[in-house]
Amino acid sequence: MFRQHFDLPLGEDGSGRFVPWIVAVMVYLATLSVAAGMAVNRSVDKWDIGLEGTVTVEIAASNAAAENAGERMARALSLLRETAGVRSAIPIPDDEISRLLEPWLGQGDVPLTLPIPQLIDVRLEAGTKLDLDALGTLLANAVPGARLDDHQYWTERLSDFGRSVQITSAFIVALVALAGAGTVVFATRAGLAIHREVIELMHLVGSRDSYIAGQFQAHAMSLSLRGGVVGLALGAATLGVLRGIAAPIEGSLLPTVNITAVAWAVLAALPLLAGLIATITARVTVVRALREMP
Amino acid sequence: MGYSADDEVLRGINFHLRTGSFHFLTGPSGAGKTSLLRLMYLAHRASGGVVRIFNRDIAKTRRSVLPGLRRRIGVVFQDFRLLDHLSARDNVALTLRIGRVREDTIRDHVTELLDWVGLGDHLDAKPPTLSDGEKQRVAIARAVIGRPNLLVADEPTGSVDEYQGVRIMRLFEELNRIGTTVVIATHDRRLISQFNYPVMELDHGTFGITGNN
Numbered sequence: 001m002f003r004q005h006f007d008l009p010l011g012e013d014g015s016g017r018f019v020p021w022i023v024a025v026m027v028y029l030a031t032l033s034v035a036a037g038m039a040v041n042r043s044v045d046k047w048d049i050g051l052e053g054t055v056t057v058e059i060a061a062s063n064a065a066a067e068n069a070g071e072r073m074a075r076a077l078s079l080l081r082e083t084a085g086v087r088s089a090i091p092i093p094d095d096e097i098s099r100l101l102e103p104w105l106g107q108g109d110v111p112l113t114l115p116i117p118q119l120i121d122v123r124l125e126a127g128t129k130l131d132l133d134a135l136g137t138l139l140a141n142a143v144p145g146a147r148l149d150d151h152q153y154w155t156e157r158l159s160d161f162g163r164s165v166q167i168t169s170a171f172i173v174a175l176v177a178l179a180g181a182g183t184v185v186f187a188t189r190a191g192l193a194i195h196r197e198v199i200e201l202m203h204l205v206g207s208r209d210s211y212i213a214g215q216f217q218a219h220a221m222s223l224s225l226r227g228g229v230v231g232l233a234l235g236a237a238t239l240g241v242l243r244g245i246a247a248p249i250e251g252s253l254l255p256t257v258n259i260t261a262v263a264w265a266v267l268a269a270l271p272l273l274a275g276l277i278a279t280i281t282a283r284v285t286v287v288r289a290l291r292e293m294p
Numbered sequence: 295m296g297y298s299a300d301d302e303v304l305r306g307i308n309f310h311l312r313t314g315s316f317h318f319l320t321g322p323s324g325a326g327k328t329s330l331l332r333l334m335y336l337a338h339r340a341s342g343g344v345v346r347i348f349n350r351d352i353a354k355t356r357r358s359v360l361p362g363l364r365r366r367i368g369v370v371f372q373d374f375r376l377l378d379h380l381s382a383r384d385n386v387a388l389t390l391r392i393g394r395v396r397e398d399t400i401r402d403h404v405t406e407l408l409d410w411v412g413l414g415d416h417l418d419a420k421p422p423t424l425s426d427g428e429k430q431r432v433a434i435a436r437a438v439i440g441r442p443n444l445l446v447a448d449e450p451t452g453s454v455d456e457y458q459g460v461r462i463m464r465l466f467e468e469l470n471r472i473g474t475t476v477v478i479a480t481h482d483r484r485l486i487s488q489f490n491y492p493v494m495e496l497d498h499g500t501f502g503i504t505g506n507n
Binding site for chain 1: 335339360366377
């Protein structure tokens with residue numbers, strides 16, 4: 001790809017001087033965008049996997065004197081445990097419910113003072129075809145105030161959110177690629193104008209369009225790769241800082257900033273992609289311009 | 295031939311150069327010598343008429359074929375047209391590199407030829423540091439290095455002394471002896487008279503060839 005001899009003094013003019021800097025910014029933005037997309041995607045997958053095969057039964061607090069909370073819980077547990085396809089049904093203890101509600105209601109014996117619903121964590125057998133709608137109806141009839149939550153609402157929204165982030169990320173990368181290509185077109189046209197006489201001479205002594213284009217291509221690729229590596233390094237440093245900031249926020253729903261080996265491979269490909277786009281753009285620009293010559 | 299529909303530069307010119315012939319082209323300034331040369335080294339396509347070079351009708355030749363034809367034509371430009379950022383060696387090597395000749399072959403041939411034109415000590419000199427005569431010799435070396443089938447030279451001895459001028463003409467004669475068709479455009483009647491070659495005379499609308507064609 002790189003020629004030993006550059007007949008065109010492309011490195012000596014100012015036409016491409018700004019290209020590495022702009023490509024660096026572009027690759028930096030693309031790195032953050034792709035990393036964010038992948039991190040959100042991983043989190044959504046994690047949440048999805050975490051919710052897969054589980055349902056939650058919620059038994060609303062009742063004011064009716066006849067109703068005993070313990071009896072209703074026992075009835076619900078009994079029904080669930082007798083249902084084929086249910087692996088386990090375990091009531092969530094009050095202190096666990098208190099802990100879950102702590103961020104909103106503060107510390108204390110909240111379940112004792114407020115009409116907080118009782119919860120049952122239900123695990124299903126792997127690969128079961130249990131009709132959750134029927135089970136929910138059965139449960140509601142048997143235990144007044146009982147409701148079965150299969151997390152479908154959340155998983156659908158999480159999935160929508162993940163998809164939106166991915167689309168936004170891809171859109172940003174596409175915009176960045178477009179802007180990068182525009183920069184290379186501008187720089188290449190400037191180079192063509194600056195070196196018009198040299199190009200004309202090369203043309204007259206028998207140079208093929210591809211030979212001249214090859215020199216612009218190699219130059220554009222070299223500039224873009226340099227900028228791309230700088231952009232990737234800055235992006236990696238930023239991700240490292242974000243990871244450090246996010247680390248203490250343990251157990252939150254924040255996407256993890258940990259970058260896997262595959263993700264690093266994808267990010268490392270960004271400077272190469274920038275180089276490839278620059279190469280193709282420079283070639284198309286030069287070949288189009290040279291077609292004007294006889 | 296013209297640069298636009300109402301700007302005709304050459305008209306009514308009809309000639310055929312035998313392979314391996316040697317011609318001078320002369321005429322007053324503005325007569326169209328440079329335009330005729332530009333047609334010959336394929337810098338232009340004629341707006342009318344037929345230009346056949348190497349048995350090809352240039353008007354009907356695909357653009358992608360022209361670089362190959364141009365590599366068979368050596369051109370010495372009046373204003374040298376050397377690349378200032380390249381050394382004398384790389385300027386001469388340009389046509390060979392474009393033709394994808396091996397680097398070691400290029401090195402040997404370029405060194406030998408520059409030595410022959412008296413620039414063996416200036417291999418790495420850039421054109422801005424050379425005199426006009428030296429630049430002209432580099433330009434000639436670049437034109438002949440690829441042993442072209444057709445050599446077109448525009449005032450090739452205009453910037454050199456008489457001794458170098460004769461040496462350059464001898465070089466052209468040597469090339470001609472091995473089959474290169476040579477066309478030398480010059481105002482220099484003395485130079486023309488020193489060599490017994492046919493002369494194409496172009497004078498504002500008239501064209502004629504004198505001597506043995």
